[in-house]
Amino acid sequence: MKTSLETLEGLKRSLTIDVSIDTFNTKVDKILKTMASQVSVDGFRKGKVPVSIVKKRFGDNAKSEAVNEIVNETLVDALADAKVTPAARPSLTDVDSEGDTNFTYTVAFEVFPEIKLADFSKLAIDQIEVDITKEDEDRTLSGLQEQLIEFKEVKRKSKDGDRVTVDFVGTIEGETFEGGDAKDFKLVLGKGTMIPGFEESITDVAAGKEVELDVSFPDDYQATHLAGKPVKFNISVKEVGSPKEPKLDAAFAKKFGEDNMDALLVSMKEQMRTEIDGRIEQLNKDALFNALAEANKFDVPQGSIDAEAHNLLEEMQERMQQQGQTAPADMPASIFNEEAERRVKLGLMINKISSDAKMAVTMEQIDARIQEMSQSYGENAQQMVDYYNEDVTRKSSVELMIVEKMVQDVILEKAKIKAVKKKFLDITEKA
Numbered sequence: 001m002k003t004s005l006e007t008l009e010g011l012k013r014s015l016t017i018d019v020s021i022d023t024f025n026t027k028v029d030k031i032l033k034t035m036a037s038q039v040s041v042d043g044f045r046k047g048k049v050p051v052s053i054v055k056k057r058f059g060d061n062a063k064s065e066a067v068n069e070i071v072n073e074t075l076v077d078a079l080a081d082a083k084v085t086p087a088a089r090p091s092l093t094d095v096d097s098e099g100d101t102n103f104t105y106t107v108a109f110e111v112f113p114e115i116k117l118a119d120f121s122k123l124a125i126d127q128i129e130v131d132i133t134k135e136d137e138d139r140t141l142s143g144l145q146e147q148l149i150e151f152k153e154v155k156r157k158s159k160d161g162d163r164v165t166v167d168f169v170g171t172i173e174g175e176t177f178e179g180g181d182a183k184d185f186k187l188v189l190g191k192g193t194m195i196p197g198f199e200e201s202i203t204d205v206a207a208g209k210e211v212e213l214d215v216s217f218p219d220d221y222q223a224t225h226l227a228g229k230p231v232k233f234n235i236s237v238k239e240v241g242s243p244k245e246p247k248l249d250a251a252f253a254k255k256f257g258e259d260n261m262d263a264l265l266v267s268m269k270e271q272m273r274t275e276i277d278g279r280i281e282q283l284n285k286d287a288l289f290n291a292l293a294e295a296n297k298f299d300v301p302q303g304s305i306d307a308e309a310h311n312l313l314e315e316m317q318e319r320m321q322q323q324g325q326t327a328p329a330d331m332p333a334s335i336f337n338e339e340a341e342r343r344v345k346l347g348l349m350i351n352k353i354s355s356d357a358k359m360a361v362t363m364e365q366i367d368a369r370i371q372e373m374s375q376s377y378g379e380n381a382q383q384m385v386d387y388y389n390e391d392v393t394r395k396s397s398v399e400l401m402i403v404e405k406m407v408q409d410v411i412l413e414k415a416k417i418k419a420v421k422k423k424f425l426d427i428t429e430k431a
Helices: 021-036 051-081 134-147 250-254 261-295 302-322 333-356 363-390 392-414 424-430
Strands: 002-007 012-020 091-096 102-110 124-131 150-153 163-172 175-188 210-216 230-244 416-423
Touching (some): 051 091, 102 302, 134 261, 134 424, 175 230, 261 392, 261 424, 363 392, 416 424
Antiparallel strands (some): 002 012, 163 175
């Protein structure tokens, strides 16, 4: 076997492999003999068809099968001989089986780039810090109160803070759209949960009234197939409910699993700290990896970008499905190419840093991280732990989290770090 590697544009490569033509012909003859024992041809009993007849009728199929077999049997060794590692499975681009001495085939593929990382000490990275104030705690407690608000029907016009029950039908160009109608739909006025104009149209309106509303979906609406489109709503107000806040007493605390208000306040503060720390961790990680990506420019295989973009498209479609929405069937994965390229680059750099530093993750570290993650699942903590323990392959994602944290620590030891103070509300409102 002889190989010839050609460097094309960027990360593209072409590898030509020569194999003895006798090897190819032997493959074809063997396949034809097997076919002769299996195929049915008019005028011959099954298994008694002459090879010459089979060759005439099925010769092209036999050659195609022989090509596939030789490629599968020789490609790995050929790549090793050429000292090259493809970023994805190579594609067959050319075949020559008509030579006197050699059977030749050519494959095309991309390779991973050689990465030379910029000096970490030159990186300038902002890292967020947050102090939780008494005002933040009071606001969170008010949020708990709001969860237990009871609404009593009243015979007056609606106002902010009231809960209204409505039936509505939305149409675009006279046609009802998916998710555009509902019955006995409840919403609290003033929360801004509906598109602009909807809540305003049923404020200062009594039960029993009908409202017609012409508005447009925002240009940045999450369901992109509706974004910017004009819509007509016919709304029927069925009930207006006035809010009654619960008292902050032991009965209130018990509804959140605590015996008294002191215990509730302690657990609430702990939860606030856990929640904000998790969000800060993600923001700080993003800031660090963004700085790393900005300092290191290199090409990545288009095939890897395409695969990651497809994953991002599937993730978005799954989220929309969970929210009761339907993603357009013709949405191209290429709209995610920019983010996909960023993720592929970061993955390659993380792998490079962890490999150079000979980082290793133990099963004890993985199990400890799973236990730590489970704390945010409350009563379902053990169920979450069991999920990972049922299938050891699921722990690979946790291993990656740990490696990412180890890589962050390596960079943070050398980079120029600037502590940035943020307010609790600044972080939680953007989540």
